[in-house]
Amino acid sequence: MNHEEVGKYWNGNAEAWTKLSRAGYDLYRDYLNTPAFFDMLPEVAGLSGLDIGCGEGHNTRILADRGARVTAIDISEDFIRFAKQSEEKEPVGIDYKIASAVDLPFNDAEFDFAVAFMSFMDIPETDLALRQAHRVLRPNGFFQFSIEHPCFATPHRRNLRNEEGLTYAIEVGEYFRNLQGDVNEWTFNSAPKEIREKLSKFKTPRFTRTISQWLNLITDTGFVIERIEEPYPSDKTVHSCPDMQDAQVVAYFLHIRARKR
């Protein structure tokens, strides 16, 4: 499966994803991943940045709020349509384009920084996407991205739950098997049943890489790894959003920042 086929799946997810995430049902994003990502992000005010795989643009708008001049791409035309609609409604100066991460329609060294929120693990051509991100950055520019944690989002993966439904451990296996597009069907479970039932489930092709494959690809591309974080929710967060409890058991996400030398 290549990036164009993957793009078709995500285009099919765009409407339900946009409705549910804008209604506040993407809990891991809102309570954990996005706040942690922005805590780690260097100052971007006045810099030109590229958001790769922007989806409906939720995090892109936060970047613009922080004062960056933002360009954003996604391979899905429907996601870009939803993103542009919110830009028209409430302009923050974001330039959205339909484009693939493996073929960025930009000049070399055009951006001060690039980001990718939970999109790079969905791209089969991992090496090409990293090379493109590297190419469009100016020397000393940075690329910060988040992915599902390669050590725990393994091909075999199951949450073990107690009688109250709380996750007490995670079962992992088949770590070295690189999934090459096995399609998962799922949705945001926190959405009420009557809302979920009206919308189609997401179909997401999965591509797994080991942690060593990821980090070696980054350094082989010419990046220098600068910072790595494995965010997890605080007890306070879990208290206000009990569904986040399982993300305290193992690391669900990996955040990486690398610099072009």
Added chain:
Amino acid sequence: MNRDDLNNEWRDLAPSWIKESREGRNTHRSGLLDEAMLGACGNVEGLSVIDCGCGEGRFSRMLSARGASYVLGIDLCEPMIEAAKELQTERDEYRLADAQDMSFLEDNSFDLAVSYLNQCDLPNPNENTIEVYRILKSGGRFIIVNLHPMRSAAGVWLKTDDGVKQHVILDNYFDEGGRHWECRGLPLTNYHRSLSTYIKGFLEAGFSIEGIKEPTVTEEQLALYPELDDELRVPNFIIFVLRKP
């Protein structure tokens, strides 16, 4: 656990450890890690090497036999260092010392440093990382093999009815600290730290990350050591290749 308690565990373990090591019966090392570590070290001819937590000196001798001009092995466990000295040649040397405090060694004095399953035994591995950075020459490398953070947190194998290891059950990843095991019938403490904790320590010390390896068994290794089959499911070890700029 304080440093003395940890040291006592290793002192008690030393006789059986040394015997087993010299008979080539340490499966994870002989069957899996030696080849991966030698590969990560690359050509060591003419290099001066420090081996942090050398134990009875097996890997130090391997590096010396491959042409390193000088190997200094240090360990805090007296019987291990005594055993290492018994097999010492003119190119390798052993010293009772703490890998977290190598103040007796000069700055910028080694080409290569290795840590062969030693950082997971240290209460403060970052002190070792900082010390190694100090004593390495500019451009020198630090090769570390450690327990994989996927496996050191906790974790038992889920087995099929006939005992084949299937998946690992993980918990307490963010709860860093001592884990108490039994090794050859004796208590042994290792430390679990998350991947990001280790990597932050390396970067903050000033190292750049050149590469990471997660060794898993080849067909040939598996034919010799069938008990390593679980390495194909989830890795037990991780190797970091670091460089002092």
